[in-house]
Amino acid sequence: MYIPTLDDMLAAHDRIAPHIHRTPVLTSQYLNDLTGAELFFKCENLQKAGAFKARGASNAVFGLTDEQAARGVATHSSGNHGTCLSYAAGRRGIPCTVVMPRTAPQAKKDAVRGYGGRIVECEPSTTSREAVFAQLIAETGAEFVHPYNDPRVIAGQATCSREFIEQVDGLEAMVAPIGGGGMISGTCLTLSNLAPHIKIYAAEPEQADDAYRSFKAGHIIADDAPVTIADGLKVPLKDLTWHFVKNHVTDILTASEAEIIDAMLMTWKRMKIVIEPSCAVPLATIIKNKHLFAGKRVGVIITGGNVDLDQLPWQTK
Template sequence: MLDHSQAANLTIADMRAAQRRIAPHIRRTPLMTSDYLNDLTGAQLLFKCENFQEAGAFKVRGACNAVFSLSEEEAVKGVCTHSSGNHALSLSYAAGRRGIPCNVVMPRTAPQAKKDAVRRYGGTITECDPSTSSREATFAEVQARTGGEFIHPYNDPRVIAGQATCSAELLDQTGGVDAVIAPIGGGGMVSGTCLTVSNLASGTEIYAAEPEQADDAFRSFKAGYIIADDAPKTVADGLLVPLKENTWHFVSNHVTDIFTASDDEIIAAMKLTWKHLRVVMEPSSAVPLAVILKNQDVFRGKRVGVIITGGNVDLDKLPWLQG
C-alpha cells in the first residue's frame, strides 16, 4: 500500500497502476499543433489537450486515481478537499463516478464556471476568502463535520501518480520530445511529469511556467527551499497555491528551470491559442506558451510537449474583454 504522505516513495509502477485504475473514467486526450505557433516560436510545439477531459482539466486523472484507490471502508464517508476550481470539480466528478459524497472548499472569487461544474457533478461547496490561510481554516471545519477522506489538490502521492499518466500518454503519442513544459502552482502536474519523464525519458528536459504575480515556485526554485505566498493575485486563477513538501521533492530534483510571464503576456498567449490552435483554454494553461514566447532561445529548434491543463473559463469574463 502506497504511503499517502511520501511522494518520494513513488515509482513508475505507481504510475502504471494509476493508468489501469483510471482508464475507464478519463479520456486519452489528443495532441494538437499549429504551423503558425511553430513559426512564431521557432520550436515544434505539441499541445497535450487536457482541456478535452470530461471535467475540463487534467486534475481528473489524479482525482480518479485517489478516489478509486480508496477501500470501501475509507470511501463510505466520501471525500473532501480545498481547491480554487479544477481539483474541486474533478474530485466531484470522480466521487460521482464512484457514488460517494464530495465536499469542497472554494474561494468565493473562484470562476463561476468552476463552481457550476462542481455542483453539476454532485459536489457540495463551502466558500472561503481567497487566501491560503482562510482556505485551510475553512477546510478543517468541513472535514471535522463530514469525516471525509482528505484528497489534497496536489500534495498527495495518489494524486501525483494520477497526474503522471498525462506525460506517459504524451511520450507515447509523440515518440519522445526534447522538452516538456507545464504550468506550476502547487506543482501536481509538474511532479507527475517529473515522475514519468525521469523514469521513461531521462534525457527530456522538464520546465515549469508560472505567473510573475504568483511566482513563489520560481523563487523557491532559485532559493532552494519552499517560499509560500498567502494570497497572490493573477489572471491565472489556477496557479495561486504554494508548493508543498511532496511536490517540492520532484521540483527540486528534476525540473530544469522555471520561467515566469506577466498577466499581459499570459492573456496575449491565451488569445493566440484560441485563435490559432482553436481550443478553449483557461489563463493558467496559456502560461507555458507565454514563457516559450518570452524565452525563445531556450526552446528554439526543439520538439516541445506543452500541457494544456484546463479549459474551464467564464466565457462572459474573458480577460481581453475586461476593463
C-alpha cells in the same frame, strides 16, 4: 512522506482508464513559426470534467476502500480539482465536499455543483482555505484528497506524460504550468523514469512566482494570496511536490499578465480550442524565451478548459 513511484503511476494508468479520455495532441504551424520550435500540445482541456485533474482525482477516489469511500471525500480547490473530484466521486456514487474561495470563477462553482459536489466557501487566501477545510474534515470525517500534495493525485497526474511520450516521439523538452506542483510532479515522476533526457520546464505567472523564488532560493517560499489572472496557479508548493521540483525541474520560467492573456487569445484564435489563463502560461514563457526552445521538439501540457465565458480577460484588458 511517501514519494510515489513508477509502479504507482502504472497502477494509476490501469485504474483510471475507464474514467478518463486519452486526450489528443495538436500542433500549430503558426506557433511553430512564431517560436522557431516544434510545439506539441497535449490537450487536457478536452479531458473529462475539462481538466487534467480528473486523472489524479479518479486515481484517489477509485483507490479507496469501501469503508473509506462510505465517508465521502473532501478537498479545497480554486476550481478544477474540486470539479474533477466531484466528477470522480459521482462516478463512484459517494459524496464530495469542496472548500472554494468565494472569488472563484462562477463557471467553476457551477461545474462542481453540476457533478454533484457540495461547496463551502472561504476567503481567497491559503490561510482561510486551510482553516475552513480543517473544520469541515473534523465535522464530516471525509477522506481528504489534497489538490496536489498527495501521492495518489501525483501518480494520477503522471499518466498524462506517459500518454504524451507514447503519442509523440523525440521530445526534447516539456513545459507545464506550476502552482502547487501536482502536474509538474507527475511529469517529473514519469519522465525521470521513462525519458530522463527530456528537460522539464515549469511555467508560472510573474504575479504568483513563489515557485520560481523557491527554486532559486532552494527552499519553499509560500505566498498567501497572490493576485493573477491565472487563478489555478495561486497555491504554494508543499513538501511532496517540492521534492520533485527541486530534483527534476530544469528551470522555472515566468510570464506577465499581459503575456499570459496574449498567449491565451492567440491559442483560441490559431488553434480553435478553449484554454484557461493558467494553461496559457507555458506558451507565454516559450514565446518569451525562444532561445531555449528554438529548433527543439517541445511538449506543452494544456491543463484545462474551464473558462467563465462571461469574463474573458481580453474583454477587460
